[in-house]
Amino acid sequence: MNQTNSMLKRLNDALPxxxxxxxxxxxxxxxxxxxxxxxxxxxxxxxxxxIALACGMAINIAVVLQDAIDIYGESRAQARIIAKSILRYxxxxxxxxxxxxxxxxxLFAAFIGVLGLKVSAYLQPFAHKLISKLQGRGDVSxxxxxxxxx
Numbered sequence: 001m002n003q004t005n006s007m008l009k010r011l012n013d014a015l016p017x018x019x020x021x022x023x024x025x026x027x028x029x030x031x032x033x034x035x036x037x038x039x040x041x042x043x044x045x046x047x048x049x050x051i052a053l054a055c056g057m058a059i060n061i062a063v064v065l066q067d068a069i070d071i072y073g074e075s076r077a078q079a080r081i082i083a084k085s086i087l088r089y090x091x092x093x094x095x096x097x098x099x100x101x102x103x104x105x106x107l108f109a110a111f112i113g114v115l116g117l118k119v120s121a122y123l124q125p126f127a128h129k130l131i132s133k134l135q136g137r138g139d140v141s142x143x144x145x146x147x148x149x150x
Contacts, residue, residue, distance in 0.1 A: 012062040012065070012066070014128075015058065017124055017127060017128060018120050018121060019055050019058055021116075021121075021124055021127060022051060022058060022120045025051075026047060026048075026051035029047060029112060029113070030047055033047070033109070039106070042105050042106045043105075043106045044109075045104065045105030046099065046108070046113070048105075049104070049105050050110035050111060050113015050115075052113075053091075053114050054117040057088055057092070057117055058120075060088055064084040064085075067080075068080040096110060
């Protein structure tokens with residue numbers, strides 16, 4: 001787990017927290033939602049597919065952003081980011097179509113799983129602040145240190 005965490009951190013400092021948030025969201029949605037559905041296996045399968053897509057999308061976003069700036073420079077970075085975004089969402093649509101065609105899990109649960117990326121992204125600043133407080137760092141962020149140096 002530590003090796004995976006360091007690999008994700010190399011891509012983007014916020015990525016490990018984002019992926020962890022997606023996974024926690026998935027576990028919560030699984031434990032809450034499984035009580036309300038009749039086909040528990042399809043619900044769980046759909047949710048796992050959605051959570052996997054959300055994690056993959058988070059990692060892909062970090063890779064695309066890093067590559068777009070490092071390799072293509074700022075002038076061509078925006079076009080590259082847009083193209084990869086369209087490709088990312090096309091992959092989600094294809095996976096949803098395959099799920100629907102071959103009856104692989106609950107499509108609604110998969111969609112709820114993909115929304116874990118958004119939920120985790122919105123909650124990440126609050127989670128980061130909470131973790132910093134629990135670790136005794138207060139609310140000092142790396143950005144405030146950089147702005148003081150300027």
